[in-house]
Amino acid sequence: MSEADVSRRSALAATGAAVAAGAVLGTGGTAGAETVERPFRADARSRAGRPNVLLILADDLGWADLSCYGSPHIRTPNLDRLARDGVRFTDGYSAAPICSPTRFGLYTGRYPGRLRGGLEEPIARPDELHGIPPEHPTLASLLKDAGYSTAMFGKWHCGYLPWYSPLRSGWDTFFGNLSGAVDYYSKISGTEVDLYEGEVPTEDLGYYTDTIADRAAAHIRRRHDRPWLVNLNFTAPHWPWEAPGDHEESARITARSRAGDARALWHEDGGSLDTYRRMVEAMDAAIGRVLRAVRDTGRERDTLVLFASDNGGERWSYQWPLSGGKGDLNEGGVRVPTILRWPARLRPRQVSDVPVASQDWTATILEIAGARPAATHPLDGRSLAPYLLEGARAPRHDLFWRTRDARALRRGRWKYLRAGRDARDALYDLTADPREQADLARHHPEVVRQLAARWQEIDRTLLPYP
Template identity: 60%
Template sequence: MSLHDDHKPRISRRTFGGAVGAGAAAAAVGLPATEAAASTHPAPKERPFRAAPDRRPSRRPNILFILGDDLGWADLSSYGSPHIKTPNLDRLAREGVRFTHSYAGSATCSPTRFSLYTGRYPARTKGGLAEPIADRTVGLDPTHPTLASLLRGVGYSTALIGKWHCGYLPDYSPTKSGWDEFFGNFGGALEYYSKLGLGGEYDLYEGDAEHKDLRYYTRILTERARDYLHRDHDQPWLLNLNFTTPHWPWIADGDTEESAEIVRRVKAGDKSALWHQDGGSVAKYTEMVEDLDRSIGEVLRALKESGQEQDTLVFFASDNGGERWSYQWPLSGEKASLQEGGIRVPAIVRWPARLNGHQVSDVPHFSPDWTATLLELAGARPHPAYPLDGTSLAGYLLRDEELSERDLFWRVRGERALRRGDWKYYQGKSGKDQLFNLAEDQRELADKATDEPKKLSALRAAWEQTNSGLLPYPA
């Protein structure tokens, strides 16, 4: 495999090949291999992807879908971080497939979750227009089919542990949208010990009732997930495990004094306290990400102990790009932007029964594709009145089928983007149309709009056509 000057691995869209070790991760972000070697494992021999028809047939998989919160594209050591060590997620990548061009469905928390839960563009629904949801007037309509409700319809048990952020009680809740069980928080952020949310409300629930537990939140979610996996399951299951780590406030396990100060400010009416603009550091962020990695390691060990590892598809990703302390080189932009740093995320899938390990894919895809993929693998069909915007990757992953080129579309207030193959059309808040070749310029600095006017026009027209079928933003 050769590497171009802009560090993008040139891999066939039909094949996986490569490594998640130090050399590959470092090259992907322009670091010397020796600089990343301390936090990664030696690179296995690269090999092209091959479906595994010789493997024993697997029953419908259990699905463990893990989301980090505001985790940047290169915040894992297997993605090139020179200072953050994530051995458990690196191991998950070695045992499965690491994606280098995986995208969130949007640039902030709740619209991405809408896109994942529905398999559709966020702007198909009123609640998805909030970027992100910050009040109690909108949410995911309980009558809208979801990944959970459709899987439950074909015999899956369903649970969501962690951050929901798709609406508040009494009108909106995971238990109203297809999940049999819910334990977690409704809002977009909470203080890790007190569980106080952005409005100063207590925000930890079991089902639709408050649950009191003042321990560090990541510990609680990890414990709940382990308990779920250790149960006796007599049917396949979906577990959405949505951590809030490493979302602000920048509080690691043990930072009780910092927690107490933020709580004091919240109770005094400081509505910006949880934003924690006067806190955090690279070191603190590193501590939080590494704690997330340890927690996921505990969950994966529980899965193995339960005897379900072989037939469980584990997927890990972030809900959008990172911010402030995140490491995203060489991408530009961050959370809330449609530049690459705002929407490209780390993503890993492992399914021992069906997928070989030590593989890397550069196939561009986004959150709604995983909805379509999981529905197909589970034997569920989308509701005909709510067609999916995602494309299933099952044929590509399991049957070595060509994944035809298609458009990936994004829209947020003041920005627009569309990716087709290596080309990306982008319009930022300046209103200027720009065109980038991501194969040569992942950093989005070499604007080809003047050089490629026909391509720019075609991609802009495609964006306009898709946008015309979506709900407008409220005035």
């Protein structure tokens, strides 16, 4: 889709749809002329130095789980304010529909399938083959080489000790969990506590969403003599379904886990829409405290903040109008809320429907920060920096996904999808049909052929599934 298409037609349609869904920024769903989004336009005249980078990742947050994306019952005033002060992307995507492959894509800027660990959907247990190799360049290592300090707070999920950890992949500071999920209070995962200060096991009985946010805020408030990268990786609103104050439920799940119940954390007998609401709203409040720390240090204007989710929503998520969810390559599995703010360079109250995936943000941040990708490990992502900062045409590139059982590729308005091993090839016009209900494959066989061939071309460059 061309930038002209975006500015003339698609972005206006996206804005209208957002308003119709109640996605009006900073007003709790009440429309006001001063808060309605405008189609994105770069401010090519503004200039700024290298920004701090605050990269916030939610876990299993659905596309419409924020009030600025149309949630009818979840209120997220801090993320709404972030969107109001920056750019909201209607067509933001995760690298994969599952936790750890997306993190591989975000941290390396490459397709998850370029590494053995990226084939795990997700990484479920310690294995010396399943992780980001310490020698592989990452967003953190490349920014560190360019003079940034680097820190991560929260979920890693890219490999276990003794082989892998954030400290071995470019982060100077780490406080968080290595696995895919922990109890929000006990931090139990399996039969053991999964919480680390660096690579040293530690314990904390606070509500995990608050704990990691407060640690990130304290880190940001410290005196810094160089630009910084902070990755804040929430486990919210991933199961177990525990909101602030749910101590009894935590004790029950923790006891089951310690007794060897491998599925206790899945919490298949718990949760509710109200619990999920409170989990998301607690995360929003925690993000508000972190953003306040940025503001209080006087660096808000010079800090680039990117918020996204690692994949689509799960059991209690609100996805309308998308179909599918976590684990699927339908839009509901990979399209995620995505917000970008950088006051020094980006105008507020804007919306963009340019398709952008996790790897593209890696390339974008590296370019903005003046860091060079490693020639030995070329990026698969495409930088949006010229589009965002200079008004250039948005990258015209295909978005590619695969899982063990499914495949998908997006090119402009078209999405090619084979939803399962025995499924037929389908084609959807996402501009008209984001719910993927009208299969147009038989009407446009040449488009299907081209997109399927391109998918296979990329797939041949990746590792096969074991």
